Amino acid sequence: MDNTPITVSIERTVDPARIAEATAWMQTGINLATGYPGFLGSGWVRAGPNTTTWHMLYRFTDAAALSHWEQSPERAWWLQSGSGFAREKRSERRTGIEGWFDEPTEVTVEHTGGVDDVPPRWKQAVTIWLGFFPLNLLFTYLVTMLVPGWDLLPLVVRVLLTTVCLTPVMVYALLPLVTRTLRRWLTPSR
Structure with a gap:
């Protein structure tokens, strides 16, 4: 079993009219993940004051711990509760310490936006x-x-x-x- 820590980086588009709600929602997601075994930390930032792009990072000790969180009913509820104002555009998984600081040794990118988001x-x-x-x-x-x-x-x-x-x-x-x-x-x- 691979015990390599995994960092997940998610880019979301947030409705600018619901910033306060989205801020509370993001913090709620962090609070929920904190209670799961193997949780190593997380954080989120807005790309800028006049943008709808937000970035979130969370990190787990290994793939099993991450999977436990990602398949949890709490996370499903949390994602559903934000579906009216936050849309996931892109997700990356990085293994090892480089997920926080260095260039990755392994990256998996999941483009969750529509195919039309990428120009031909x-x-x-x-x-x-x-x-x-x-x-x-x-x-x-x-x-x-x-x-x-x-x-x-x-x-x-x-x-x-x-x-x-x-x-x-x-x-x-x-x-x-x-x-x-x-x-x-x-x-x-x-």
Whole structure:
């Protein structure tokens, strides 16, 4: 029997008109879980003051203890009592201490939202291209103009330097901006 601690991370969407009720509901869930054997702790945070996204973590000593909580009538009642104002969007299970602090060694993701929540791959590809093409074009133009002998470097070296420079810009700045800008197109409301 595996005695590896398991951390569960859940992302929920909460009705903004029922914040006080949702706050009490989240705390009630924690209080209920506290009484179960193997419970190691939990917590929750709102993603920001003007967002409907909330995150909750809870941790149990092993899979059996977690299963006992997750299949309990108390948890079923608690989930049902919040169904009018809180909807689970995503759930991740992480094993080991990394569930709290480090990169996981094993992660299981359960996307509980509708299939329509994830944009089709072709839209994702278009979004990435819309960010990468102008960035790559601008970088290539500038580096060719400003770095003497750039065009004399071997192609592999130029591509390596280009991707090393542009990947962080894409991941941390440009792609989030493009994704935010195209949010309605990527995931239109149904």
